[in-house]
Amino acid sequence: MGEDRRVASRKAITRxxxxxxxxxxxxxxxxxxxxxxxxxRGFGVPAVLAAAPVKVGLLVSYSKVxxxxxxxxxxxxxxxxxxxxxxxxxxxxxxxxxxxxxDPQVGVxxxxxxxxxxxxDLLTGIVATPTAYAIRDMVHNSKTILVVSNAGGNxxxxxxxxxxxxxxxxxxxQVSAPFGKWFYDNVARTAVLTAANYGxxxxxxxxxxxxxxxxxxxxxxxxxxxxxxxxxxPYIAQIQKLGPEATxxxxxxxxxxxxxxAAQQYGLTKASRTTGAGFMVEQDxxxxxxxxxxxxxxxxxWALTLQNPENLAFTRAYKxxxxxxxxxxxxxxxxxxxxxxxxxxxxxxxTADKDRLVxxxxxxxxxxxxxxxxxxxxxHNVIQxxxxxxxxxxxxxxxxxxxxxxGRIADPGK
Amino acid sequence: xxxxxxxxxxxxxxxxxxxxxxxGLSLIFGLMEIVNLAHGGFYLLGAYLGLSIxxxxxxxxxxxxxxxxxxxxxxxxxxxxxxxxxxxRTHLDQILLTFGFAFVLTDLTRWLWGAGVQSLxxxxxxxxxxxxxxxxxxxxxxxxxxxxxxLALGLWLGLVRSRLGAxxxxxxANREMTQALGIDVAAVFTGVFVFGTALAGxxxxxxxxILGVFPGVDFEILIVTLIVVVVGGLxxxxxxxxxxxxxxxxxxxxxxxxPQAALVVIYIVMAAVLLARPAGLFGGRAR
Numbered sequence: 001m002g003e004d005r006r007v008a009s010r011k012a013i014t015r016x017x018x019x020x021x022x023x024x025x026x027x028x029x030x031x032x033x034x035x036x037x038x039x040x041r042g043f044g045v046p047a048v049l050a051a052a053p054v055k056v057g058l059l060v061s062y063s064k065v066x067x068x069x070x071x072x073x074x075x076x077x078x079x080x081x082x083x084x085x086x087x088x089x090x091x092x093x094x095x096x097x098x099x100x101x102x103d104p105q106v107g108v109x110x111x112x113x114x115x116x117x118x119x120x121d122l123l124t125g126i127v128a129t130p131t132a133y134a135i136r137d138m139v140h141n142s143k144t145i146l147v148v149s150n151a152g153g154n155x156x157x158x159x160x161x162x163x164x165x166x167x168x169x170x171x172x173x174q175v176s177a178p179f180g181k182w183f184y185d186n187v188a189r190t191a192v193l194t195a196a197n198y199g200x201x202x203x204x205x206x207x208x209x210x211x212x213x214x215x216x217x218x219x220x221x222x223x224x225x226x227x228x229x230x231x232x233x234p235y236i237a238q239i240q241k242l243g244p245e246a247t248x249x250x251x252x253x254x255x256x257x258x259x260x261x262a263a264q265q266y267g268l269t270k271a272s273r274t275t276g277a278g279f280m281v282e283q284d285x286x287x288x289x290x291x292x293x294x295x296x297x298x299x300x301x302w303a304l305t306l307q308n309p310e311n312l313a314f315t316r317a318y319k320x321x322x323x324x325x326x327x328x329x330x331x332x333x334x335x336x337x338x339x340x341x342x343x344x345x346x347x348x349x350x351t352a353d354k355d356r357l358v359x360x361x362x363x364x365x366x367x368x369x370x371x372x373x374x375x376x377x378x379x380h381n382v383i384q385x386x387x388x389x390x391x392x393x394x395x396x397x398x399x400x401x402x403x404x405x406x407g408r409i410a411d412p413g414k
Numbered sequence: 415x416x417x418x419x420x421x422x423x424x425x426x427x428x429x430x431x432x433x434x435x436x437x438g439l440s441l442i443f444g445l446m447e448i449v450n451l452a453h454g455g456f457y458l459l460g461a462y463l464g465l466s467i468x469x470x471x472x473x474x475x476x477x478x479x480x481x482x483x484x485x486x487x488x489x490x491x492x493x494x495x496x497x498x499x500x501x502x503r504t505h506l507d508q509i510l511l512t513f514g515f516a517f518v519l520t521d522l523t524r525w526l527w528g529a530g531v532q533s534l535x536x537x538x539x540x541x542x543x544x545x546x547x548x549x550x551x552x553x554x555x556x557x558x559x560x561x562x563x564x565l566a567l568g569l570w571l572g573l574v575r576s577r578l579g580a581x582x583x584x585x586x587a588n589r590e591m592t593q594a595l596g597i598d599v600a601a602v603f604t605g606v607f608v609f610g611t612a613l614a615g616x617x618x619x620x621x622x623x624i625l626g627v628f629p630g631v632d633f634e635i636l637i638v639t640l641i642v643v644v645v646g647g648l649x650x651x652x653x654x655x656x657x658x659x660x661x662x663x664x665x666x667x668x669x670x671x672x673p674q675a676a677l678v679v680i681y682i683v684m685a686a687v688l689l690a691r692p693a694g695l696f697g698g699r700a701r
Contacts, residue, residue, distance in 0.1 A: 064630045067529030225669070226677050228634065230625060233424040233555075234669040240549070241417060254531050257626045261533065267543055267550035288533040288626060 053092035054344060054351055057114035059107065060125040060150075062099045065228065065253045068284050069127050069329045070100070073149050075322050076333025077124075079314075080341070082321075088341040089349025096120060100131050107131035108138065115144050121351040122147065124336050129153035129200055136160050143354045145361070149336035150329060154203055157381040157413035163358055166380045168339055168373075169332045170301055171411045172203040173210075175277050176250070178386045178406040179299035180212030183248060187273055187297065190218045192244035194235070196255050197224035204250040204277050212248075220244060229255060232262035240268055249276035256280045257288045264292035273297075278400070281391050283327035286398060293391045294398065301409075302328045302370040303389045303402040311369035335368050342366065376410050383410040416547040421670050422663065423546070427555040429662020430562030431621045435635060436642040436654035437569065438613035444586045444649025445606045447505065451512040452492065453614050454636030455519025460485040460615025461627040462527045465534055474537035478619050485615025486608040493607040498600070516632065524629050534622035554623055561620070566655050573651055582606060586649060641680060645687045647694030656695055660687075 058077070060070035074097070086093045096118050098110040107128075114120045115138065123139065124147040126132045132151035139146045140162040148156065148167040155161075157171050183191065193208065195201030202224070209219060221242040225235045236259075239247065247268075251259045256279065263269050269292065278300025281293045304315060304325055314334060318326040343361035344351070351357060365374040371385040386409045387402035394401065439453045460481045467477035492515055500508050535541060536554035543550040573579040584592045585602050593599045618627075625631065638661065646657025661680055668679025687695060 062529075063524075065531075065628065067524070067629055068531070071529055224673065230634065230638070231424070231428045231666070233428070234421055234666045235673075237417065237421060237424070238670065238673075254626055254628050254631070257531050257533055258624075261623075261626070265543055265550075265552035265554070285531050288531045290533070290535065 051091050051349075053094045054088065054122070054349070055118065055120045056093060056095040056340065057111075057118060057120035057123045058095050058097045058125045059100050059110055059114060059123065059131075060097075061102050061127045062097075064102050066102055066127050069150060069253075070125075072284065072327045072329040073125060073127070073333035073336070075318070076326070076330035076335075077149075077337040079318055079321055079330075080334045080337035084341055089344035089347060091344070091349045093341070093344075100125070100127060102128050102131070104128075104130040104134035108134050111135040111138060115139075115142055120144070122340060124340065125149055126151045129156075132156055133160060136162060136165070140164055145354065145357060147336045147339055147361075149332045153199055154207075154411065154413070157376075157379045157411045161379055161381075161413060163380065164354070166339065166361055166375060168335045168382050170384075171381060171413075172200050172277075173207040174381075174384070174409050174411050175299055175301065175386060176204040176207035176248075177210050178409050179248075179275075179277075179388065180208045180210060180217070181215045182299075182388055182404065182406060183208070183246070183275060183297075184212055184215040184217040187275060188246035189216065190220050190245050192221045192223065192239055192242050192247045192272075193219055193249070194223040194225070194239060194247060194259075195250035196227045196229070196252075198227045201227070201250045205248070208248050225255075225259075227255065229258070232259050233266065235259075236262045236266045236268055239263075240266065240271070244272045246273040246275065249274070249280060251276065252279040252282075253285065256285045260289045260292045260296075269295075278328070278389065281389075281400060282329075283325050284329065286391070286400070290398065294393065296391045298389050298391075298400070299386050299406065300328060300389060300400075301384045301386050302331050303387060303400040305394060305399050306369065306371075306387070306402050308367075308369070308371065310367050314369040331369050335370075335373060338366065338368075339364050371405075372408075376413075379411060379413045381411050381413065383408055385409070416549065418670075419547060420549060420551065421666055423551065423559070424555070425663035425666035426659065427558045427624075427662075428666060429659035430558050431617060431624070431658075432638060432642050432662050433562055433566060433655050433658030434613060434617035434620060435639040436646065436658050437566075437651065438610035438617075439639055440643050440646065440649055440651065440654040441582075441613075442607055442610040443643070444651075445582060446501075446603055447649075448497070448508045448512065449505075449640075450607075450610070451509060451636065452515040452519055453611070453639060454632035454634075455516045455523075456485050456489060456611040456614035457618040457621075457635055458523050458627070458629075458632040459488060459519055460618030461534070461622045461631075462523050462618075463615065464619035464622055465527070465532055465627055468534060474534070474619075477534075478616070481619045482612040482615040485618070486612030489608045489611025490604065492611075493604050497607070498604075501603075516636070520629060520632060523632075527627075529629055531626055531628040533626045534619070536623040558620060558624075570651060570655075638680070641684050643694075645684050645694055647691075647697030650694070650696040653694055653696035660695075 060073050062070045100107045122145045126148050127150045129151040143164055146165045150169050152170045152172050154171045154173050193205045195205050223235055223238050275297040278298040281296050281298050315326045342364045346360035347357045362375050362377055374383050376383050386406045388404040389400040389402045392401050442450050463481040463484050464477035467480055468474055540554040540557050543552050581597055581602055642657040642661050646653025664683045665680050669676040
């Protein structure tokens with residue numbers, strides 16, 4: 001099925017070049033496409049929609065440690081695109097998927113393939129920040145619109161931002177900075193900070209300190225294990241030696257599971273109050289952490305149990321379709337698809353005029369499962385609410401319950 | 415002082431897991447001169463099988479007993495139809511085959527068990543912490559140290575005292591001569607390969623409560639295991655044991671004493687050992 005679509009879209013390129021401006025669902029284009037495209041007829045698509053499809057390149061990790069993130073983003077996008085019948089701005093949407101493999105060099109190669117060989121109209125995905133930084137210049141120089149649905153490094157909204165790059169996920173600052181003050185007021189006056197020692201981890205700790213220290217908080221120590229660390233026991237012992245009242249941590253994926261299990265086994269989660277950026281206890285790792293995660297406070301821009309009509313509809317539909325609970329990554333995929341579709345609708349399906357499409361996408365705003373969604377017009381990064389959540393027993397499940405809204409947060413990038 | 419004693423205990427528990435992994439790899443290499451790069455894959459397979467058995471039966475001990483048997487069966491499926499015809503070919507061909515199977519196992523486990531991070535809780539009774547030297551220490555890690563030491567002793571006795579062990583040692587020392595004595599070396603090869611992969615499966619279940627189970631852990635663990643085997647001496651059983659402990663302690667104390675350079679400490683240890691004894695700690699004695 002995917003093959004049919006690809007074949008159809010390859011034919012469509014020449015047609016589009018020939019018919020030039022007719023791509024936006026002109027009658028002539030529709031007629032020609034209707035004759036030459038068995039795939040379109042096979043799908044039972046109305047003739048008007050048979051104009052050249054919009055090609056979206058989806059570049060996420062399907063392998064290694066972050067494989068689940070890529071699958072969740074893809075599932076979220078699928079759910080939204082199914083809902084709009086894979087059409088936007090009067091054109092069909094097709095996608096070409098590639099594995100980013102959490103390797104910036106592979107990411108660059110795959111992005112080049114999608115942009116130059118496949119000729120995609122839009123690019124989306126990107127799980128890892130190093131990949132995002134590595135493909136930034138290529139995307140910017142080729143004026144390819146990129147909708148980032150995970151990678152959260154601050155620079156993509158600051159020194160390395162591009163008008164062609166939109167981000168529907170978060171920056172590390174957005175998640176951790178609002179929490180520092182709340183931590184001081186509600187958790188403890190002193191803290192030990194720990195994080196996986198790489199860009200996003202240290203950025204998260206720096207953001208936390210930005211509001212924690214001015215409020216009067218004191219950092220009594222920092223412990224930075226390497227990324228993808230195996231045994232956390234030695235680090236837990238170091239943290240315990242510092243005798244913290246409370247800790248703020250950044251870990252994700254397998255690191256989060258290993259850290260929390262060791263922290264519980266060595267009694268750290270009992271002796272001090274544990275908090276961390278929301279990814280540490282998000283749905284992709286929470287079932288594996290189990291009881292070790294109970295009681296942990298974490299800031300994030302979404303929670304599975306967030307009470308609003310959009311989230312109830314989204315989480316129910318997701319579970320019915322994929323037989324598992326949604327995650328923040330699935331939500332980001334869902335919203336990335338929505339931004340693409342609504343942007344295309346506003347631009348009348350015209351992907352050739354990049355600046356017009358950028359303008360149309362910047363103006364997209366809607367009620368997202370995370371709360372109101374809008375782009376910062378200066379940085380094209382999402383402005384969103386950040387919630388304080390706590391891991392609690394909800395019925396038979398363990399889940400994050402959002403109980404404080406820290407307000408609408410925009411990254412300070414200008 | 416207590417801080418460092420506790421860290422030594424931590425290193426010991428980690429070292430025992432490394433020993434379990436290295437023993438299988440080293441035994442296979444010693445006898446067959448094949449570096450089984452699919453060893454990490456068998457580890458992961460064992461861990462996932464353990465996970466499923468615990469989910470079905472609720473018993474960790476059943477998982478610890480059955481998962482290695484199935485993993486050994488999978489080892490048989492690699493050795494008998496695929497590896498056996500390659501014994502007359504070069505080592506490179508054999509290594510490429512096991513490398514290919516490493517990827518097959520990665521994809522197979524991912525297809526069957528998904529891409530998510532999963533974990534296996536420690537069995538009831540061992541899922542709590544005990545007070546040692548005034549600090550909490552997880553009971554499961556104490557169990558790993560005890561069980562690892564007991565298993566090492568049992569394996570060593572089996573290798574040194576039993577007739578089967580004598581055959582294996584003879585095969586390691588001189589393959590042709592052993593064959594000339596009328597021993598079916600091919601059958602011994604199969605047996606040792608199955609046993610080695612079963613040990614990897616056992617390590618997978620035993621390590622799951624500490625290291626978790628997820629795609630990618632197979633190659634992560636393969637690299638450390640290769641280091642242990644090289645440090646201890648290729649193909650020697652004692653090397654796997656002492657090499658595992660040395661690397662376990664080195665990594666733990668590296669993280670404590672020089673956290674900035676924690677990743678390179680085990681490589682420095684490896685380089686130092688190889689400079690002093692190019693064949694590894696116990697290499698050359700048994701060969």
